[in-house]
């Protein structure tokens with residue numbers, strides 16, 4: 559088999575950034591084989607209102623009008639049930655929750671969920687999706703650090719699901735066996751995104767290698783295997799959300815003891831070939847269509863709308879020929895280094911005729 563066609567793949571978690579980076583980054587959605595992007599709201603300042611979301615959508619549209627941008631709001635104490643109704647009417651697809659201080663631009667994030675129950679009630683009523691960054695902040699007093707931050711969060715997921723059984727919830731970028739099992743234990747209103755890079759990385763790959771460092775961090779080989787296994791099962795609750803999260807080169811590669819590197823792995827420009835390559839590496843190539851297209855679209859009730867359906871074709875790169883991932887992308891003096899820079903991929907996109 560040397561050609562593979564996928565109907566309307568969708569990326570259910572992507573960071574498209576803001577000016578000036580957005581001009582380069584937004585175009586990479588198409589470059590990676592996608593025309594549907596579920597856009598994260600963690601800008602500075604964060605996207606907290608319908609107006610801001612629509613303004614941001616307008617900016618994205620002005621850069622590449624061929625992509626369907628599904629917008630989200632940033633969960634924060636100023637968000638009201640009224641704003642949820644307004645956002646829903648304006649076509650905003652979801653609300654993203656960040657635990658405080660855990661990842662890029664999350665200073666305004668969540669400490670406790672109870673105060674948001676009226677907002678969740680409204681979301682459940684209008685059938686808007688809640689996207690959870692499922693980690694708790696590190697805390698030496700409770701022995702919490704990046705390695706157990708996700709597992710420690712999971713009781714919050716169960717509590718929310720019990721309180722709002724019809725609210726559609728997505729546990730984003732799962733990295734552990736515990737998270738996979740937690741989502742399995744929930745009803746059909748709870749789903750889970752898996753990134754491409756977490757199918758490749760374990761702790762050893764980011765400890766000492768800043769370009770593989772992201773939040774949540776990749777965990778143990780057994781955790782990576784759990785992510786691969788649930789894709790092999792073809793379980794429709796688990797689908798692709800790339801969490802592609804570019805940072806300028808100088809934020810990823812640092813040389814001072816006092817400044818840490820930014821968390822985020824950049825996969826958007828190579829996304830579909832990368833996912834095909836990875837799935838094939840563990841025998842799941844026949845699950846590609848479900849994982850990148852059908853499962854997420856069914857959960858989000860966003861079948862490729864008329865005029866936006868598109869078949870993407872991949873072809874196998876003959877061994878020994880090109881197909882290397884670029885060392886970097888550069889525009890207006892801003893360099894972005896993609897995941898697996900310089901490495902070969904066994905699949906590439908066939909340019910549309």
Ligand SMILES: [Zn+2]
Pocket residue numbers: 571573598801803
């Ligand atoms: Zn993210």
